[in-house]
Every structure is written in C-alpha cells, then in structure tokens.
Amino acid sequence: xxxxxxxxxxxxxxxxxxxxxxxxxxxxxxxxxxxxxxxxxxxxxxxxxxxxxxxxxxxxxxxxxxxxxxxxxxxxxxxxxxxxxxxxxxxxxxxxxxxxxxxxxxxxxxxxxxxxxxxxxxxxxxxxxxxxxxxxxxxxxxxxxxxxxxxxxxxxxxxxxxxxxxxxxxxxxxxxxxxxxxxxxxxxxxxxxxxxxxxxxxxxxxxx
Numbered sequence: 001x002x003x004x005x006x007x008x009x010x011x012x013x014x015x016x017x018x019x020x021x022x023x024x025x026x027x028x029x030x031x032x033x034x035x036x037x038x039x040x041x042x043x044x045x046x047x048x049x050x051x052x053x054x055x056x057x058x059x060x061x062x063x064x065x066x067x068x069x070x071x072x073x074x075x076x077x078x079x080x081x082x083x084x085x086x087x088x089x090x091x092x093x094x095x096x097x098x099x100x101x102x103x104x105x106x107x108x109x110x111x112x113x114x115x116x117x118x119x120x121x122x123x124x125x126x127x128x129x130x131x132x133x134x135x136x137x138x139x140x141x142x143x144x145x146x147x148x149x150x151x152x153x154x155x156x157x158x159x160x161x162x163x164x165x166x167x168x169x170x171x172x173x174x175x176x177x178x179x180x181x182x183x184x185x186x187x188x189x190x191x192x193x194x195x196x197x198x199x200x201x202x203x204x205x206x207x208x
Contacts, residue, residue, distance in 0.1 A: 001027055004050050005103065008074050017117045021048075024109060028102045036102075037094040045104040049073045052100025053161045057093045057177065067154070067177035069134040070097065070161045076127055098162060142179075150178055151188050155198070155207055165207045 001022050009018065027050075030036065037043070039059055047054075054071040071094075113120040141150050154174065158167050169177075175185040189205065192198045199206045 001025070001103070004101075005048075008050055009048065012123055013119045014117065017113065017120055020109075020113075021103065021105065025103050025105050028104050030096050030100050030102070032096050032098050032100075034096045034100075035093065036096065037090050037092065039090055039093055041090045043090055043107060045106055046110060047076060047102040047104055049075050050101040050103060052102075053097040054094050054100060055097050055177070057095065058091075059093055064179055065093070065176045066138075066179040068092065068138055069131065070157060072161055076123075147178070147180060147184060148188050148191070151185065151192075152197075154178060155205075159207050166204055167207065168204045170203050 002018060004027075005013075005018050005021060013021075025045075028047075032052075036047070036054065049071055051073055056068045056071065057065045058068055059065050110124075114124060115121075141153060145153075151174075154177070155167065158169075159165055171186045171189060172182045174189075175182045178185065189198065189200060193200050197208060199208055
C-alpha cells in the first residue's frame with residue numbers, strides 16, 4: 001500500500017503521515033456501478049482514491065438524482081469529510097463510475113491528523129475549497145445554462161474522467177444525472193448526432 005500511496009499522494013503528504021495511513025487504513029476495490037454511500041447513512045471511514053472515478057449525487061424526495069461532481073484518483077470528498085468530523089448522516093450519494101480502488105481511513109483519525117500533520121490540514125482545506133468551486137459551477141450550470149449546454153458539459157466531463165470517448169449510459173441515466181426527462185435528453189442527443197458531435201448506439205454513445 002505504501003508504494004501506491006507514494007505514487008498518488010507522496011507529493012502531498014510527508015512520509016510519517018503516509019506510514020500512519022498504511023498502519024490504520026484498508027484498501028477496498030469495488031466494481032463500476034457500486035453505491036458506496038447513500039443519503040442518510042453514517043460515515044464510518046473516509047476514502048482516498050487510488051484508481052477509478054466516483055460520481056457524487058444529490059437526491060430529492062421523489063428519488064430523482066442530480067450529478068454534483070466527479071472524484072478522480074488523488075481526490076477525496078469534502079462532503080464525506082464534513083460528515084466524518086461532525087458524526088452526521090450523509091447528504092450525498094456516491095456511486096463508482098469505473099472500477100475503483102480506495103484507501104479507507106477510520107473517521108477517528110480525521111481530527112487527530114488535522115492537528116498533527118500540516119500536510120493533512122492543507123489537503124483537507126484544499127479539498128473543501130475545490131469541491132465548493134465545483135458545487136458553485138453546478139449551481140451556475142443549472143441557473144444560467146440551457147439544457148443543451150449542460151448536456152455538452154456533462155459529455156465533456158464524462159470523457160475527461162473516464163479517458164474514453166464512449167459513454168456507456170442510457171438516455172434515462174443521463175436524464176437522471178442532469179435532473180431532467182428522458183424525452184428532453186433523447187431529443188438533444190439526436191440533435192447532437194445530426195450535428196456530427198456524437199454517434200448514438202444502443203445503451204451508449206460516442207463523442208466524435
């Protein structure tokens with residue numbers, strides 16, 4: 001585990017912190033499509049991503065979802081940190097977008113390391129700031145952008161985080177994550193196909 005941590009976090013954390021993470025944490029490997037956390041659950045451990053991608057979603061009372069942001073290797077989730085430190089129930093849903101490898105850190109280490117390691121404190125504060133900026137961007141997209149613009153950004157982000165131009169999502173799944181109807185998404189995707197931007201396939205599409 002130490003070698004993996006050094007590859008992804010060695011430029012952030014001092015050696016003593018890396019060694020302590022190895023002593024107290026466990027590695028978890030989960031396939032794509034796995035729900036790691038649901039709204040209302042208590043957080044028992046905080047994840048650091050070594051490989052893969054996780055999408056963070058909000059859910060309304062009817063069960064409709066809205067994609068907030070993606071987590072990639074080298075990231076952690078500021079909302080998870082907040083739940084850890086306050087012993088609160090989760091306000092988000094976390095689902096793996098790709099096969100994912102995580103280092104799971106016990107929640108009791110969160111506060112201890114903030115005071116003990118300057119690099120951890122900097123990492124936590126930086127994560128809060130980065131996720132806040134992403135949340136503000138999501139709010140701006142909903143408030144100020146038309147659905148076709150939101151869809152294009154969604155496709156661009158998917159290609160970026162998965163490193164693949166093929167997006168294995170149905171029209172309904174895309175509609176859920178953008179909090180709109182399947183009919184709207186299907187119409188806009190067909191328009192993008194006619195413009196030569198994408199190619200539609202059964203249960204997937206390709207960004208050209």
